[in-house]
Structures are given as C-alpha cells and as structure tokens.
Amino acid sequence: VIVLDILNQRLKENFAQDQFHIEAGDCWVYGYDNSRRHALPNAVIFAQSHDDIVKTVQLCSELNLPLVARGRGSGTTGAAVPIHGGVVLSCERMTKIIEYSPENRYIVVEAGTLNGSVQELVAPQGFFWAPDPTSAPYCTVGGNIACNAAGPRSLKYGATRDNVLGLTAVTGRAETLQCGSYTTKSAAGYDLTRLIIGSEGTLAIVSQAILKLLPKPQKKLTIQIFYRDIETAGQAITNIMSLPITPFGCEFIDANALKMIREHSHPELPKDAQAMLIIEVDGNEESVDFDAQLIKESAALPHLQAFTIAKTVEETNRIWKIRKSLSQALRSLSPHKINEDVVVPVAYIPELLNYTEQLSKQFDIPIVNFGHAGNGNIHVNLLVDPLSPEKGDDAQQALELLFDKVLQLKGCLSGEHGIGIEKSRYLSKQLDANTLKLMQQIKSQFDPQGILNPGKLFEARI
C-alpha cells in the first residue's frame, strides 16, 4: 500500500494529469488482450515520448514494480496482460512519423503507430511494410515488434524480424539503446535489433523503429484450389514450394473448416472437398501469368477438384471472403476455443494434419486446421472451452501430444503469435535447458530487477 501511495505521488509529479490512470475502473480496460485473459494493473501510463518511457522505467525500477508495455492489445498469448499488477505502459499516443525516406526505402516511426497507418502512408510512393497480421488496421508497430508478427505474405517477404532495420529502446535499467542501422546491410557488433524483436517486452521497451520498406509489385494474382483429399493438398504445397518462384501467399483450409464455412455462409463450396488452398503470386503483367502456369502444373495431381485463377478484383475478394468467413464461423460455433500456431517443415504438413485428426477422435474434440501452409505454419483450433470442467483436461492432454508431435517433426511451438503466458510452460519442450538458461541470463543483463513483463515467455525466473 505504501508503494502504491508513492506510485500515485510520483505519477502526479512526473506526468501530466491526462497521462495516467490510477482508478481501478479506468485501469481495468488496459488489463486484457486477445487471449481473453484479464488482470488489473495498479496504474496505466500513456507515454507521449521516448523520455516518458525512460521516466516510467525509472519509476518502476525505484518501486520494483512490474512494467508491461502495451500496443493495442491484439496479441493472443496474454503477453500484454499485467498478471502481476504493476504499471501498464500504453504506447498508443506515440504515433509520430519521425522520418520518411522513400528514396532510401525506410520509415522511422514511434512504436504506437498503427501497422495500417504505415501502409497508408507509404503506399502513394509504391511501398509497403511486409508484416500483415490480420489485425494490421488496429495493431501497432511496437506490438508487431514485441511478438515478431507475420501474416500471409511473410512467406515471400519475411516476418517483422526481417523487416526492421533498427530500434531505439529503453532497457530495464532505464538506459537508452540505439541499435541496428538505416541501411539494409550492417556488420558492426551484435544484432541487438533482432534480439529485441520477438522478446515480448521482456528485454526492453521500444520507442522508435526504422522500418524497411519494400516496393509494391505491379500485379497480383490469386489462385483457389480444391482437393478431394488432404495428402494430395499436402503434396501440392510441397510441389509449389519447390518451384523456382516464391508465392507471396500459400494459405490452407482443411475439411472441417470448409464444412463450417459451407454451413455458415457459403453453401456453394464443393461438397466433397477435403482441402482448399489459396495461392497468391505477384510480379509484373507477364510474370504472374508465367508463375500461375507453373503453379497449375504443380497442382495438377490426381485428386485435384477445382483450380481457379481470379481474373478480377471481385473474384479475388470472393476467394478471400471464404477464407475470412472462417473466423466468424468459428466464433459463432465455438466462442471458446484453443487457437494454436504451430509450425513444421512444409513436407511434414500432411503427417501433422493426420495426427490432429487422430487426436480429434481420441479426445472427442473437434479440430479445425488452417494457416500459412507455405511456411508450414498451421493454426490448429481445438473447438473446446479450455476451462470446461468436462473437456478441459482432455484439451490439455491433446495439446501436449500435439506439441510433442510438432517437435518430433522438427517443428516449432509458435510461428507468429509468440509465447506469452499461453505457451510459457511448453517452451522447455522446444528449448534445451542450456539455451533457456542463457536466454534468461541475457534478460538479466537488460533487466536485472526483472521488472519488464515478468511471468511472460519463461515460466519461472532462474
């Protein structure tokens, strides 16, 4: 209680009145994220500058309070939920564009800038920033950096980690770091930029980022493919990913997902289809037709059911509408579900999908799979309330088995959502003890008091 009194006093001394909340009612709305977890922080601070972040870290350091940085709370792993209370630092007001240099293909933005705002700003000069999570219109650059966000087009253009040149950040010692460069090439010292990207606010709080911009291709083409069985779809994905071209998207939807979409909104979907692929290529007028022809040849397998190239924007939108209606269908059918984000090498997708079918039968839990198949990144959805008294334990057991299988297939527990709280207890399945310990030792150099986002990524401190 004394600590909280000092906190309140310091807040009043150091920040303008409209820069913080201390009332529980006001703070409550900054205690959630898209994991559906919720916890109450003791205070919320709205940083408006790099210096505000420094002041906030100093304050939390002085009072030894947990400090959870937050963009717009669209993450799905609980990484932004203040499970140990303390201070939530919202970066939503830090939306300044520091420098836009189209001729050098970079833009420097404050961490609270929306991904969508960056895209809008750079589009007129023919550029884009590669990360394209579904939440792009309302998620922040800082949040994208925290969890190494990706999205469909990361298949060709990389995830956040591949598209940030440099960072300004504040460590748990309240020290300012400048890392990376304004150039696409750099070999001067350790790569702290990429170390911080994906660290989920546990190493440092990012105030600014230098984003690498890419030129928008002149033409895109979207292809929809249906298969009568899952093995053939898997084979097609492997074939397509072996071509001397790289599609910018290679999305996959399984039979259960197709069934849900059919019943929910699209009765016209072919009845016996077991898998749908959406392949997207980009380039110029000639090259996309050439690429589509190569894909057509790779996709022409015995159980191919339908192969459609969208010829107009309307046709492209129609294909994507099917894919996007899946989320609505899932929500209306199963408001509580476990949405996983595993990755396996592309050739092992069929084996993974067969295994989820087996798990579904074994535990009597409906499972729906879809995802970014070109990277082997499959969102495995267990349609069950994880807190359900009847099925909760079964779901946990199924998850454990799923993760074991993923790792046995040389895969990875998360492709783009991160670890947060949701998967911290499983991280030791993927990483050996030495590697985990070293990660925590690195953390203790950035944040010796352990005030930055405690309880995230790692299950327990060393």
Add this chain to the structure above:
Amino acid sequence: VIVLDILNQRLKENFAQDQFHIEAGDCWVYGYDNSRRHALPNAVIFAQSHDDIVKTVQLCSELNLPLVARGRGSGTTGAAVPIHGGVVLSCERMTKIIEYSPENRYIVVEAGTLNGSVQELVAPQGFFWAPDPTSAPYCTVGGNIACNAAGPRSLKYGATRDNVLGLTAVTGRAETLQCGSYTTKSAAGYDLTRLIIGSEGTLAIVSQAILKLLPKPQKKLTIQIFYRDIETAGQAITNIMSLPITPFGCEFIDANALKMIREHSHPELPKDAQAMLIIEVDGNEESVDFDAQLIKESAALPHLQAFTIAKTVEETNRIWKIRKSLSQALRSLSPHKINEDVVVPVAYIPELLNYTEQLSKQFDIPIVNFGHAGNGNIHVNLLVDPLSPEKGDDAQQALELLFDKVLQLKGCLSGEHGIGIEKSRYLSKQLDANTLKLMQQIKSQFDPQGILNPGKLFEARI
C-alpha cells in the same frame, strides 16, 4: 610455461595425434587471415566433431587460454588472428552434410563445409544458398556465419544472417546451444541464432548450421551502364532502387577504378566514363526483359554514356571480367592498401563519393571506390601502405574523417567484412556507450572468462 606444458599434455590425452599442432612452424600457418596480420598461437586443434569443440573449450577454460575459431582465413579484419596466442581451433575438417532436405528447402552442414560445396550440392535440385562473398569457393559456412558474410546478390536475397535458420554452437562455458528452427517461421524465445551470426567467434563456436535454401531463378540478365559523371550514376542507383522490382545485383565502379582497369587490362573502356554500373536481374524468360526495360528507363539520364544488355553468357562473363580485373589491377598497383567497407543509405552515395574525392585531394592519397551500390555498401580503397612512415598518419586521419562522414550520413562502419581488430577502435563512433556495454554484458553471459576470441570486435573488455 607450466600452462603450455599442461596444454600439450591435455592435447595428447584428449585428441588423436593428427588432430593438433604444437610446433611453432606448424602453428604459424594458422596464425594469419586476409587482413595480412599474423600472430603465433600456442597450439592448433583440428576439430572433427561437435564434441571436439566442446573438449577444446573445456581445455581452454581450464587453462584460461584464448580460443580463436577459424574457417579458412579469408576474412579481412583480423578476426581469425590469435593476437593473444592461445589455441586456434580449425574447423576445416568438419565438412559433413548432416541432412539435406530439398522438399523443406534446408540443408544442415558442419561449420567447416565450404560455401562453394553447399552451392554445388544443392544446385542439381535447383537451389542456392544466398551468401556469395568473392571467397565463396574456399571460405567456410562457419566463417560466413562469424562475420555475417554477404556479397553482390545479398541485395535481393539477404546476407548470412537472413539465410540461416538455426545453429548448434558451444559457448565459452563449454555448453551446447541449439537455437533457431528448421522452419522459416518461428516465434519462440529470443533469437540467439542471429545474435551469434556476426559475433565473430566472441560468443560461441558454431559446429552446425541449418541453412535456408532458395530456388534458383530460371533466367538472369546482366546490364552494363557507363556514365559521364558520378552524380548521374548516383541518381541512377537511387532511381533503380526505387523501382517496384529488386535487382539481385547493383554493382558500382568509380572513375579511378575504371582508369586502373583500362590501364591494366581493358584499354577499350570508354575514356571519359566516370562510373560503371553492373545491374543484374533474375526471374523468368518474360520478367527479366520487363525488368530490364524498367531499368533502361530509370537509367536514361542526361549523362548516360552507354547501356548494354548482355545477350549471351559470353557477354555476361565479359562484363564481370572487367569488374574482377579490378582486384588484380589494385594488387599490382598498390600491394598495400586500406580496403574499407562502409555503408550509407543509397541516396547518399553521391555525397559519400564526393567526400572521398575531397579526402583524396586533402591527403594526397589515391582513393578507388567500388562496391555493392544497391545496398549503399561501398568499398573505399585508400591506395597507401597503412604502415608507411610518410603516409601512415595521413591515412589514419583520412579514415577517421571518412567514418565520421559515413555516420553523419546515417551509415554504418561495415557492411559485410565485420569489425575484427581492424575497426574495433572505431566501433564506439557508431555505437553509444550503453549499447556497447550491453553487448559486452551479453558476451560475458556466453563467455564469462573471456576466452573466446579476445581483443576482437571490442577494443577493451568492460
């Protein structure tokens, strides 16, 4: 001396007779790299397995001896030179291919495998590994990882850091790390893979690497352009890099370099040319012509002198022969020179080149510039013996001014050669004290005794 006696005894106990050298004459040849520096190690160990590396680190830890890992010594910064004596660990015998998975687009190799061997091995299935330093035929994957090697095609395909999925490595505590993944997407824990890449053997010794393979494009096209002034050439580079296509190479040679080549081997080069560009695009039959047309339009500036598209392999080779003859010309004209590796954002290349001209006049030192202009990576060559009693101080002063200018232009001290010994004293120009200190604190977690490649990257230990 007692330490060396124990070292010799331990070597005999732990390694086969043909796995180590202790005689000065034998050790001497493992004490150099392409920086032309040289130092004598106390012993050379030839690792044949991961366990040999572990044993070597244990030995050096026990005796508190410096340990310098070494590929084939083609680095230019002295990073592989054992300036404090101790043990050189040569990875040249670790050339096993652990796993090649073309369907998953990766290959797992031991660290001593040659870059060129990887390329040869994966070419039949239509793949390549992106890093292409000039030394590719005889440099190792481990060496590429140590200095984050790049090369011309990194413009489109990235440097080593962008093309390694995971690593097995041994820390200075002799602990084995497994980091990264077999998949192109991963969001599970800190990115130790990229932290180790470019760390010049100061954090851990890599035993194996999972390399990301890319599909070879079907067609390449090489374009040669001459300009009558340097500003126009710079403008052309900026124009080309603003196109919605990315060439896989954009090489630049300045007037002094052209003059040397003309006098050395190619009298036919246009006399008043002030700059030559080599632009390379790849894709398919149709797309490369389309791209070449865009480049032609971007290049059509007032002082354009000649624009040639190579139509045959012979024509392409002829263009590259000009570029490659530069190194021979440089060596015969100036056996001792300072070869820098600075980077600036692309639009600032003309300003950088003007400045080197100014430095050349100010210090009466011939300067020749060439490099990977698409990334802004310019090799600035000061044609002077750095140890010359008359010009050595001038050269140092010119270098200092050059680096200051590069940083003022938001650039970076090294693009692909690294820091090593050559630039460690300048690193603090680029990195602020907090960032440098944190890098060293991270090092101390990997290597608390400071036995891994001491005296490299950082000028002094914290």
